[in-house]
Structures are given as structure tokens and as C-alpha cells.
Amino acid sequence: MATGKRKKIFIADDDKDILQIMHLMLQTKAYDVETTCNAKNIFEFGKELPDLILLDIWMSGVDGREICNQLKKNERTKNIPVVFISANSNIKKIAEQYHADAYIAKPFEMDYFLNKIDEILEAARPEEPADM
């Protein structure tokens, strides 16, 4: 990678198996992964913001659409690409409505999943500060 730094991906999903699967898949591509099954923690990023957020839509107690809305409204997080990842059959429409950057429908192919994430991170790069 140009910066020499590993990209950080944050995943929020209330299904622990699916969190583990995405984690394992992303590890094959040398990404740093942080996961949470309680999406309420999503705004506690600390100093370092993730490069991409994978967000389930239908989580127990939390609405992924609302989280996307808040992320996109927040000056600090609005440029982080958000990808909806859900078994909801209206995922495409929801992604458009809530200005998510992309969506991945469950169940997904591992190749498709990894390619999509590469693609989004690649596209997001020009918006980052120029390399020193």
C-alpha cells in the first residue's frame, strides 16, 4: 500500500459467526480488522478512524440505517466509506436512501466480498491527504 500502513476495517454485526467469517476473510488480505456485535459502540473510534465501515442493517436493538445516517452527518466520520451488509431484500434501495457508499447482500461469495472492499478502498484513496 502507498502509505505502507495496513488499512483498518470496522465491522458491526450482531451475529458473532458472521463477524468471525468476515474477520477471517479480511485477514487473508492483510487488513486490520476491528469488530463489534454491539453497534452502539461504533462512535467510540478513539484517535484512529477506520478506513471503511461494514454495517449490518437489522441488528438487535440498533438500526444500521440510523447509524449510517449519523456517520454521514458527523464532520469527523462523513468521509469514511460505509458498506451495508445485510440479508434484507431491499438492501439496494436502503443503501441509496441512506447514502451508503456500497452494499453487499448476504449470503455473499468470498471473492466478491474481498474484491468489493478492495475496490471501495481504492476509490476512497484520492480523498485522503497526499502522501508525504
Place this chain on the structure above:
Amino acid sequence: MKKKKTEIMLPGKNKRPVPVLLSFNSLEIDDGLALSVIVTDLSYQKETEQQLKQKNKQLEEAQSVTKNLNAQLEQTVKERTNELFESREHFKFLADNIPTIVWTANAKGVIDYFNNRWFEYTGEEKMNSANDLLCCLHEDDKEKYLALWNEAVVLGRPFEMVHRFKKADGEYRWHFSHALPFKNNAEAVTWFGISTDIDDQQRAIERKDEFISIASHELKTPVTSIKGYVQILRFNFEKEGNMAAAELLSRVDNQINKLSTLISDLLDVRKIENGQFQFHESVFDFNEMIIEVVEETGRALIDRNIICELDETHQVKGDRNKIGQVVSNFIDNAGKYSPGDTNIIVRTAVNGDNIKLMVQDFGMGIPKDQQAKVFERFFRVTGEAENTYAGLGLGLYISAEIVKRHKGNIGLISDKGKGSTFYFELKRMN
């Protein structure tokens, strides 16, 4: 002067008696008496009299017939009035004792009657105005209701709509309203309308839809996990060089994909039924899409030989994924309904302004009498071997809907025992 008259019969021509009038006049003159006799033929006069008598008799008879007719007419009018009254009473009795709202409207569509059920439902005591019905409609239904009703009245065509009516307690319940014009000489005279409470059914449909939606989401979740773990395992086995294990896992993966297609089909059918089947239009390369789908679908048809014979390609406007779903469904079916050692041929052909895709198999074929039904919901080929073919019978129904929504044609050419060719045709661009 003295006069005397008498009528006598005198023999006339051919000795026929002729009535005559004899008039005697005597006049005394100076030295004697002058006598005159005038004989008048009365036969014409008598004849006329006779005719007049006859006419009078006829007239009397006619008068008596007219009198009778009048009496009968009066009786009939009386009976009809009674019948009408009875029929109106019957109608009201019937209308007031059925658990459905009934109303009538005049030729202009102005409501002039509601049955008891209406007053029970709305809590009104009497008809207030011709707008009573409109006042009870849900705000969101008013515009559509008026448009449909006015159109029906103008064209004299039946009216139909599913809408909400406000109950006495303020609750809105779904109703199905249906009105027919009672016509006289092709002109609507009276409208008869009924509004049936279908709220329970409507809610049941909503619950069913919600259930399917939740069920499919819940089914997809474990499928996602199984698929994910299987793919990671396969990736690891491939890395270690254990290709046999990787191959087995790819077969598991194919089965998971089938399961996932079945879940999506159920959802698609629900969406078609509810008119929520949405399309995402784009312009795409037809052959490119076909090659992609053949590759993807072919992976699941292990050991099957799929031959591609593609004509020149063109751009097509439509939902790429959904059209791909049709192609995939054709290839899947071809694989399912033909022996493992036969080929599957995928062809495209440019035909004027259209571009056509055909998928041919050399399997059991479909008998002529069943061909029209294959695009119906839940259709499955029947025969001795029916138990060996899995599926819900939704794939071709969904495919037909997709092609229809792209304003294309879908069809098949098949002979029992000689295989089938399924095709669809779409408008091409440029």
C-alpha cells in the same frame, strides 16, 4: 190539401221486392179533386240504414272491449305497483340484513341509498348528504377513489377498489368496494354498490408478507454463516494443496447457493404478487452478461458440457441482474431435466430490432398440453419420474414476470422425449 204516405213493397227488376214510399196528395180544385201519387224508391235509403245499424252495433262491441281492456290494465298497474313495492321491500330487507355495506347511486353517480350496515358501521343516524361516503374514506384513498368512480360513471363500466372506511369508533378498516350499473337501453340508470369488510384478510396478507420477509432474513443468516465457513475452509485447503477437500467443499458451496436461490425465489414471488418487484435499469452488453452467467451457473453443473454459440453482441437496456437470473434459471432447468451425458446449448441470435437468447437441452421434453402452463406459479413437470426433480416451481414464473416487465417475449419449443429450447427476446439498442 190532404196528404197520406205509406211504405209498401213493389216487385222490381227480376221480381225482387223493392221498398217504395207512396205519397198521396189530394187537392180540391173548382169543380173536382186533383190527386197525385209519388212513388219513391227506398232501397238505397234502407240499405244505408241497415249499414248504419251494423256500424252502431260494432261500435258498441268495441266500446265494451275497450272497457274490459281498461279494467284489465288497471288491474295490471295495481299488481305491478304492488310487485314493485314488494321488490323494493325485498331489496331493502335483503340489503338491511347482510353484513355488507350496500348503497345505490343515480345515473350521475350521486348516492341515494345506504343499507342498515352502513349506519351501523359509520355510527351515522341518517343520510346527511350525497358526500357521506366520501367523508368516511381514508384521506390517502380519496383521490384514487374519486378518479376511479368518476371514470366508471362516465364510461358506465363496473367500479372496483380496495380502500379504507372509517368506523364509528374512528378505526379505519379495509374494504373491497364493487359497483355495477343497472342499465336500460345501454344507459346506466342506477348503480348498485357493495363494500365488503376485508380488513382481517388484508391484515393476514400483511402478516404473511411480514412473515416471509422475516423468515427469509432469518434463513439467509445461517446460510451466510455456513457459506462463509465453507469458503474459508476451501481457501485454506487450496492453500495447503489439498485439492480433493477443496473440491468437496465447492460442491457444498453449490448446494448452499441452491438453497439461497430458493429463499430468494420465495421473496420474489411475494414481491410480484404485491407489485413490489423492483427493477434497476442500466445499459449493458448482452453477450458479456450471458458469458458471466454461463460461467457462474456452469460451476454448479459439474461434469455438464455447456456449449455457447453467440451471435454478434448488442447493448440492452434493463435490469442486468434480473435478466441474468432468467438465463441462469434456463440453464439450471436444462441441467435438471436432461441426462448428465447430454450437452446444453446456449445460443443468442440478433433478429431485427430484437436480441434472442435460447437454451437447448436434450432431455425429457415437455408435452404440448403442458407447455402453456410451465410459466405458471408452482408448475412442475409431471410424469413417472416426477419425484426426482426438486424445486418449488417458481423459477419460470419469476422469469416470465421479469421478461414481461422488460416488454419482451418468453417461450419454449419442445417435443416429448426430444428435449426443450427455452428462449426470451428483448429489444436491443442501436
